[in-house]
Amino acid sequence: MTHLIPTGVSSETLEKFILSLADDELILGHRDSEWTGYAPILEEDIAFSNIAQDEIGHSLVWLTLYQELTGVDPDSLVFRRPWKDFTCCRFVEYPKGDFGYTVLRQYLFDIAEQVRLESLLKSSFEPFVQIAQRLMKEESYHRLHAETLLERLGNATPESSRRMQAAADLAFPQSLGIFETMASENELIAGGVFKGNPGLEDDWLRIVRPSLAAVDLKVPVVSDDGMLKVTCAPENGGRAGRHTDHLRTLVDDLQKVYGLAPEAKW
Amino acid sequence: MIQKTDKERLADFEARIGNGEKIEPGDWMPEQYRKNLIRMIGQHAHSEIVGQLPEGKWIPYAPGFRRKLTLIAKVQDEAGHGQLLYRAAETLGKSREEMIDELLAGKAKYANVFNYPTPTWADVGIIGWLVDTSAVINQTMLAQSSYGPYARAMKRICYEESFHIKQGYDAVAVLAKGTPGQRQMVQDAINRWWYPTLMMSGPPDKLSEHTSLAMKWRIKTKSNEQVRQEFVDHIVPQIRALGLDVPDKECQFDETSGHYKYTQPDWEELKRVINGDGPCNKERLDIRRKAHEEGRWVREALAAKSISKSTGKVLA
Amino acid sequence: MDTQWETYEVFHQSKRGDPHEHVGSVHAPDPQMALQLARDQFARRMKCVSLWVVRTRDITATDYQDESFFAQVVDKGYRDPKAFEAPDKLEHS
Numbered sequence: 001m002t003h004l005i006p007t008g009v010s011s012e013t014l015e016k017f018i019l020s021l022a023d024d025e026l027i028l029g030h031r032d033s034e035w036t037g038y039a040p041i042l043e044e045d046i047a048f049s050n051i052a053q054d055e056i057g058h059s060l061v062w063l064t065l066y067q068e069l070t071g072v073d074p075d076s077l078v079f080r081r082p083w084k085d086f087t088c089c090r091f092v093e094y095p096k097g098d099f100g101y102t103v104l105r106q107y108l109f110d111i112a113e114q115v116r117l118e119s120l121l122k123s124s125f126e127p128f129v130q131i132a133q134r135l136m137k138e139e140s141y142h143r144l145h146a147e148t149l150l151e152r153l154g155n156a157t158p159e160s161s162r163r164m165q166a167a168a169d170l171a172f173p174q175s176l177g178i179f180e181t182m183a184s185e186n187e188l189i190a191g192g193v194f195k196g197n198p199g200l201e202d203d204w205l206r207i208v209r210p211s212l213a214a215v216d217l218k219v220p221v222v223s224d225d226g227m228l229k230v231t232c233a234p235e236n237g238g239r240a241g242r243h244t245d246h247l248r249t250l251v252d253d254l255q256k257v258y259g260l261a262p263e264a265k266w
Numbered sequence: 267m268i269q270k271t272d273k274e275r276l277a278d279f280e281a282r283i284g285n286g287e288k289i290e291p292g293d294w295m296p297e298q299y300r301k302n303l304i305r306m307i308g309q310h311a312h313s314e315i316v317g318q319l320p321e322g323k324w325i326p327y328a329p330g331f332r333r334k335l336t337l338i339a340k341v342q343d344e345a346g347h348g349q350l351l352y353r354a355a356e357t358l359g360k361s362r363e364e365m366i367d368e369l370l371a372g373k374a375k376y377a378n379v380f381n382y383p384t385p386t387w388a389d390v391g392i393i394g395w396l397v398d399t400s401a402v403i404n405q406t407m408l409a410q411s412s413y414g415p416y417a418r419a420m421k422r423i424c425y426e427e428s429f430h431i432k433q434g435y436d437a438v439a440v441l442a443k444g445t446p447g448q449r450q451m452v453q454d455a456i457n458r459w460w461y462p463t464l465m466m467s468g469p470p471d472k473l474s475e476h477t478s479l480a481m482k483w484r485i486k487t488k489s490n491e492q493v494r495q496e497f498v499d500h501i502v503p504q505i506r507a508l509g510l511d512v513p514d515k516e517c518q519f520d521e522t523s524g525h526y527k528y529t530q531p532d533w534e535e536l537k538r539v540i541n542g543d544g545p546c547n548k549e550r551l552d553i554r555r556k557a558h559e560e561g562r563w564v565r566e567a568l569a570a571k572s573i574s575k576s577t578g579k580v581l582a
Numbered sequence: 583m584d585t586q587w588e589t590y591e592v593f594h595q596s597k598r599g600d601p602h603e604h605v606g607s608v609h610a611p612d613p614q615m616a617l618q619l620a621r622d623q624f625a626r627r628m629k630c631v632s633l634w635v636v637r638t639r640d641i642t643a644t645d646y647q648d649e650s651f652f653a654q655v656v657d658k659g660y661r662d663p664k665a666f667e668a669p670d671k672l673e674h675s
Contacts, residue, residue: 030326033334036341037322038553040561041568042315042349043608043619049342050622053335060331075330099564145618152611153567160567250326257387258329261445266329292646346623353589353607362609363586419606426627568611569587 003068006124009191013184014125015069016087017193020182020239021116022062023088026078028109029055030250034096047145051106054138061135065127079258083251089177089238093247100163101171103153107146108175108208113139115203116194124192147211154215164217172219176201176234183240202228283484288414291357299483303413304358306485311351312369313377318344319550320384321393329387336433340394343426350422354415370555378536379462381544388441388448388455394434396459400466400497402427407493412484435504442508449509456505457513461531467494469533498526590616591641592624595632602634613637 005011032052039045063074092109096102117139120132155161179201182188189196195203205228209221220232237243258266270278275294282289289295322341328334352362368374379397384390402424409420441452468490480486488496498517505512517528539547587609593602605624610616616635625633644651659665 033325033338036325036338036345037315037318038557039345040557040564041609042345042352043610043623044564045318045345046342046349046626047619047622049338049345050626053338053342056331056335056338079330099561141621148615148618152571152615153564156567156571157563159563160570163563253326257324257327261447264444264448265440266333266444290646292643294647342626349608349623350606356589361586422606568615571611 003125003127006191006193009125009187009193010184011069013182013187014193015066016184017182017188018062018066018069020087020089022059022066023086024092024109024178025055025062026059027086027088027247027250028092028105029053029057029059030254031092031094031096032102032106035099035102040099048102051142051145054142058135058138061131065131068127075258079255080262081251083248084241084243086243086247086251087239087241088243088247089180090235090242090244090247091171091174091177091238093238093244093250094174095246097167097170098163100153100160100167103146103149104164104167104171105175106142107150107211108171109178110139110142110146111207111211112175112178112200112204114143115200115207118203119195119200122192123194128193150211151215154212154217161216164215168212168217168219173232174235176230176232177236177238179204180234180236180239205230280482283412283482287412288417289412290414298479299485300358302480302483302485303416304355304360307351307355307358307416308360308365308368309375309377311348311355311365312374313380314344314348314351316369316376316550316554317380318348319553320380320382320546321390323384324387324390327387328390333437337390340430340433343430347419347423347426350419351416354413354419357415366558370551370558372542372551375540377466378540378544379466380550381539381547382459382462383545386451386455388438388452389459391434391437391441391452392455392459394430395438396434396456396463396501397466398427398430398434399501400463400493402431403496403500404467404493407486407488410484410487438510439508442510453510456510460512460514461535464494464497464528464531465533465536467491467497469536470530495525498528502526587611589638590620590635591638592616592620593634593636594624594628594630596629597631602632607638608635610635 005014029052032048032055035048036045036052039048059078060074063077066077067073091105094101094105097105114136117132117136120128121136123129123132150164153160154164179197181197185196188194194200205221209219209228212219220230222229222231276296279289279293279295279299282293289299318341321337321344325334325337325341328337352365355365356362365374369376384393405420405424405427409417409424411417411420438452441448443449470491471489502512502517514529517526519525520527538544542548589607589609590613591607592605594605595602608616608619608623610619613635617633620633620635621630624630
């Protein structure tokens with residue numbers, strides 16, 4: 001299937017962009033699936049397993065588009081690629097932590113995905129518009145689920161407050177890495193493919209800061225003349241292939257069985 | 267309301283069951299019936315949630331998107347079944363919290379088959395196919411249970427289990443037709459799971475009061491041996507059609523009886539394992555206990571603060 | 583002491599026009615969570631256009647042991663369409 005690539009945009013940049021979206025979803029989905037069998041409540045075990053399947057499913061949607069552009073199939077791409085060649089943000093690589101960290105990570109990521117998909121609804125690249133329309137439906141439920149838990153855990157008891165603040169302290173700088181500027185991103189912005197990471201980060205801050213404040217969670221963001229400014233260093237590097245050791249272990253596990261017979265059917 | 271004696275009530279109760287009618291929560295029932303069912307349904311629920319662990323362990327390693335998504339869905343279903351079953355047991359007067367506390371304290375039983383390890387990927391397919399087939403044969407019978415909530419839960423569970431069996435079979439078939447390494451992996455898995463799966467149907471029934479009451483009150487309608495025979499007759503030809511085999515030379519079709527002969531599992535082993543001396547008993551309970559403990563703050567927080575989205579008012 | 587949340591009964595409507603069917607119940611700390619947990623437990627496979635959750639304690643129910651609540655002593659066969667004769671179709675005359 002051939003797709004009309006917007007003028008001024010190289011197919012290489014477009015493919016890298018798609019891969020980063022796919023990698024984020026896959027690794028986060030993988031982390032989410034680590035709760036299956038271990039969740040604090042039976043009902044949340046079921047709920048989180050749905051989220052995990054959705055995220056991994058979304059990864060597959062992006063990778064299917066990637067296959068249309070490059071000919072490489074999703075399984076080969078994920079189960080054979082060296083861990084250093086993944087382009088997920090570092091944020092999603094970290095182990096699931098306690099439930100508070102997972103809930104906060106899910107929330108911050110879901111809002112980021114929402115603003116990104118909203119931007120893609122207006123993309124000059126038609127397949128992005130279609131995919132965004134599809135994924136937004138599931139993402140709105142993820143957002144609802146994450147917000148529901150955030151509201152209820154944020155400041156419910158002294159212990160939950162302590163844990164959620166600790167999670168926020170850890171997760172917030174990490175989450176900024178979602179918006180790490182990609183090399184040659186300007187091509188995509190100029191070509192109308194998406195809004196660009198700085199713009200998306202701003203949209204995202206305007207949503208997450210008040211939501212977290214509503215449950216007494218503090219993050220290093222200040223308001224300066226109507227503009228929101230982050231006062232901590234972002235944990236970048238993922239888009240450029242600089243990953244945590246957690247990803248090495250994760251990908252090792254991910255590829256272990258497949259690797260026993262990579263040419264075989266599983 | 268007309269007052270009846272317990273003797274009259276028992277007669278009504280047994281007549282109702284004799285007519286094939288269901289008993290619902292709130293109906294009068296003998297204490298023995300209630301206790302029996304709580305124990306049975308509770309054990310079934312515990313089996314589902316402990317059973318998440320042997321397969322859930324392989325989710326990070328599932329080879330390929332389809333296998334990964336399918337496995338997450340399957341293990342999720344097991345949590346779902348646990349949820350349905352605990353609810354059914356709760357209608358008989360015991361709280362889920364109490365049942366789970368007993369499980370974690372090592373005071374409750376669950377299906378022994380989940381005390382065995384899953385050392386390879388092939389084990390996942392074998393559990394999905396063999397263990398779930400045996401479970402379904404048993405569960406289809408339980409769906410006829412005289413107790414309404416249990417029968418209803420079982421119908422739903424059987425429907426979902428039918429997917430699990432197909433998914434398990436598919437995973438096994440692919441390995442059976444694959445590389446020599448894959449074929450060996452799956453044959454090894456069958457060799458390890460065959461007898462534990464046979465044990466699932468329970469030891470040969472003695473004519474104990476337990477069993478005959480269970481049959482009379484239609485809590486159970488087939489004997490353990492009947493269920494086991496049904497399983498063997500069904501699965502052995504399918505295993506052999508894949509070029510695999512069962513680790514039992516006696517397992518041959520007998521023209522006269524129209525059934526497969528087979529060697530009984532070692533019932534002493536069952537006793538040992540079910541009483542805590544199995545390879546994974548401690549490990550699996552430890553994991554569940556840890557998960558439960560680590561999740562305590564979440565449950566407490568959720569109970570402490572409930573919010574009405576429509577009114578925005580904090581309720582609790 | 584852990585927490586045992588109360589239960590909510592779940593009603594599921596497969597498509598518009600169908601009645602809502604009782605499919606089970608969930609433990610939840612509040613109605614909003616009950617709705618979401620019900621969605622994950624009871625609507626992840628089957629098509630669903632509407633879900634209701636009702637606190638179990640808000641349901642007023644009859645008592646199985648009080649059969650007299652439903653008793654019919656006088657034959658009310660006149661309520662059954664089969665109790666009356668009427669021609670099915672008239673020929674034009």
